[in-house]
Amino acid sequence: MLERQPYAHFYPDGFYAGVSEILVGDAAEKKFQEYRDAIEGYWQAVNDYRQAYAEYEQRMAEILEEVSQTGKTYTEDELPKPPEQPSPPIWYVTEATEAFIVNLPVGEYVIRTIDDQGRAVDGTEKKLKVFDKRRTGVGYQIIPESKWTRPVQSDDASQILYLEGTRTMYLKAFRESEYNQHDYLKMTSLEQPLAGAGATSAYMWVHETEVPNDTKVQILQGGKVVMEAEYKPYYVKQTPGYALGYEIVEFDPEADEFAGRRPSFEAVKLELEPGTYEIRAVDSSGRVLEGSVRDIRSVNVVPMWQLYVLSLLPLLVGLVVVVRRRRTRVVKSVTA
Amino acid sequence: MSKMGNRTNAIKVIARRDIKSTVNGLGIYVVASLAFLVAMLFVRSNLKGVTENGLMVMANPLNYPFFIAVIIGATYLALTSTMSVSRERDQGTLEVLFYGPIDSVAYVLAKFLEQLVTFLGLVIVYMVIFFVISILTNFGMDGSFLAMAGLSVLLAAAIVAFGLLLSTLCRSARTSVILLLVLLILFLAVDVVAGILNSMSAKDMSVTLVYIRVAVDMVNRGLQWISPFGYLNRGMLAIGLGSASLILGSIGASLLYTIVLLALAIRFLERRGVRK
Numbered sequence: 001m002l003e004r005q006p007y008a009h010f011y012p013d014g015f016y017a018g019v020s021e022i023l024v025g026d027a028a029e030k031k032f033q034e035y036r037d038a039i040e041g042y043w044q045a046v047n048d049y050r051q052a053y054a055e056y057e058q059r060m061a062e063i064l065e066e067v068s069q070t071g072k073t074y075t076e077d078e079l080p081k082p083p084e085q086p087s088p089p090i091w092y093v094t095e096a097t098e099a100f101i102v103n104l105p106v107g108e109y110v111i112r113t114i115d116d117q118g119r120a121v122d123g124t125e126k127k128l129k130v131f132d133k134r135r136t137g138v139g140y141q142i143i144p145e146s147k148w149t150r151p152v153q154s155d156d157a158s159q160i161l162y163l164e165g166t167r168t169m170y171l172k173a174f175r176e177s178e179y180n181q182h183d184y185l186k187m188t189s190l191e192q193p194l195a196g197a198g199a200t201s202a203y204m205w206v207h208e209t210e211v212p213n214d215t216k217v218q219i220l221q222g223g224k225v226v227m228e229a230e231y232k233p234y235y236v237k238q239t240p241g242y243a244l245g246y247e248i249v250e251f252d253p254e255a256d257e258f259a260g261r262r263p264s265f266e267a268v269k270l271e272l273e274p275g276t277y278e279i280r281a282v283d284s285s286g287r288v289l290e291g292s293v294r295d296i297r298s299v300n301v302v303p304m305w306q307l308y309v310l311s312l313l314p315l316l317v318g319l320v321v322v323v324r325r326r327r328t329r330v331v332k333s334v335t336a
Numbered sequence: 337m338s339k340m341g342n343r344t345n346a347i348k349v350i351a352r353r354d355i356k357s358t359v360n361g362l363g364i365y366v367v368a369s370l371a372f373l374v375a376m377l378f379v380r381s382n383l384k385g386v387t388e389n390g391l392m393v394m395a396n397p398l399n400y401p402f403f404i405a406v407i408i409g410a411t412y413l414a415l416t417s418t419m420s421v422s423r424e425r426d427q428g429t430l431e432v433l434f435y436g437p438i439d440s441v442a443y444v445l446a447k448f449l450e451q452l453v454t455f456l457g458l459v460i461v462y463m464v465i466f467f468v469i470s471i472l473t474n475f476g477m478d479g480s481f482l483a484m485a486g487l488s489v490l491l492a493a494a495i496v497a498f499g500l501l502l503s504t505l506c507r508s509a510r511t512s513v514i515l516l517l518v519l520l521i522l523f524l525a526v527d528v529v530a531g532i533l534n535s536m537s538a539k540d541m542s543v544t545l546v547y548i549r550v551a552v553d554m555v556n557r558g559l560q561w562i563s564p565f566g567y568l569n570r571g572m573l574a575i576g577l578g579s580a581s582l583i584l585g586s587i588g589a590s591l592l593y594t595i596v597l598l599a600l601a602i603r604f605l606e607r608r609g610v611r612k
Contacts (some may be wrong), residue, residue: 047536134577135577142391144391152391158480159394159395160394162386163386164386164387165389194543198549198552199534199549200550200553201534229366276474295476297474300475302383302473303474306472307380310465310468311372311376311465314461315365315370317365318362319362
């Protein structure tokens with residue numbers, strides 16, 4: 001028997017970042033109040049900023065007038081500094097509401113609401129299925145330098161990344177879990193009656209959270225670590241003259257060319273020559289993340305005729321066998 | 337000599353005679369080459385995918401071409417065993433054989449053993465050629481390939497047993513061959529279509545496709561215990577998950593399926609008799 005409890009969703013990296021936590025009871029109300037205070041603080045800071053900016057503009061106008069009248073020049077240090085624009089809080093908390101919080105082990109249940117007399121309320125009986133992940137691992141989103149808007153995914157550790165020639169790519173690693181497709185889609189799209197229909201025997205990997213930014217990716221060759229790359233911010237720069245139409249450059253927040261801009265993505269950059277490699281993600285303490293190992297292989301572009309000739313080998317052997325058999329028969333019949 | 341000894345001897349003699357006949361004929365070599373040519377189309381497609389995109393993620397690019405080659409080889413063997421039983425009945429050879437120390441058990445098991453031994457030889461050739469392809473292309477050949485090769489023997493055993501059952505059930509060679517081909521194509525088509533639909537993103541599926549998926553899923557679930565491919569899928573899944581109990585379970589289920597088919601083939605041969 002469950003009673004209503006206040007709860008709220010807390011999104012530490014913002015509503016659209018996907019990661020959320022459920023806060024229950026006083027913690028939910030406290031966090032929501034904290035969020036409201038942060039928002040109010042932000043608007044106050046915005047007001048202060050506008051006022052400071054108006055004063056700054058007025059002071060600059062006065063300086064300009066003075067310069068034009070007197071010809072007196074100012075050094076950069078003498079000029080007033082513009083006020084810094086405040087940033088809104090990224091995190092978000094929903095308003096605390098009351099609900100029945102269900103936390104059950106894996107299994108199939110029936111739930112219903114009962115009134116204060118203990119009688120079941122009509123139409124409240126529902127089926128509830130609690131399911132678990134089948135496997136967990138680390139999935140990669142691989143952004144090829146040549147097609148940065150079309151990343152490829154490697155979710156299963158049995159998958160191999162095949163390359164042709166020297167390639168540059170950017171890797172983002174995610175913690176992931178594998179769920180039954182039917183159950184997962186039913187849970188996430190309950191409002192759609194056909195969600196997950198016909199997918200009872202299919203499984204899907206779900207990227208849950210991106211690994212922390214201090215995670216590194218090691219590249220191994222012959223079992224030895226040959227390179228270690230870390231997460232860095234990158235910016236996609238449009239370049240009309242460049243063959244791709246863009247160039248991916250490392251984002252430097254201090255550089256003038258990136259003033260007022262944000263990085264396009266954060267990832268681990270890999271530049272690989274043709275060869276056979278193994279990659280793995282390691283945390284800040286150097287521990288290999290489970291399920292993060294992948295093989296990388298460069299393919300050899302062989303002429304197709306070689307493969308087709310190989311296919312005809314059995315036929316050639318067969319012809320030899322048949323011809324030899326016929327010759328043996330002829331020899332036998334001549335001897336007889 | 338005891339009855340068991342006679343039976344074992346008869347199985348050996350028939351199986352040896354048929355294996356010799358298969359090895360000395362051109363058919364098995366033509367089929368092996370055909371299987372490789374078809375498999376090469378898939379290898380080519382994978383290779384082209386990598387060269388065109390520059391970068392591609394694939395689980396085991398040689399497993400599916402190998403699977404195709406296995407299907408072609410196993411189907412050919414099932415067809416030859418089906419035809420040979422029907423032909424031997426039509427020509428009266430079966431009747432003559434049964435006047436000797438040969439019974440239904442010995443005959444069916446000999447036919448089964450012959451095809452299984454031939455398939456083992458074929459799988460070894462497949463593995464050698466795929467190993468060469470792996471070296472030429474640098475496509476990976478991991479443990480799952482070897483596991484698939486092992487499981488393919490169980491698949492071939494099931495397909496051959498299925499063919500033998502049909503040959504003892506049907507009145508004519510033509511009927512049994514057509515039925516075998518139709519059923520194998522149906523099983524394979526359902527398996528492939530279900531695989532494709534399961535790999536598609538369910539979020540963006542049209543309503544029509546969702547209904548098709550529901551229908552295929554239902555048929556596929558129904559066929560999982562009838563189709564030999566269902567047993568192979570279970571085995572591959574168990575290997576992918578690395579679960580020893582599931583692997584043993586799938587091998588056991590596959591063996592049991594083959595034994596049941598062979599037992600039914602023996603039973604039907606006894607019931608129908610050996611006269612045409």
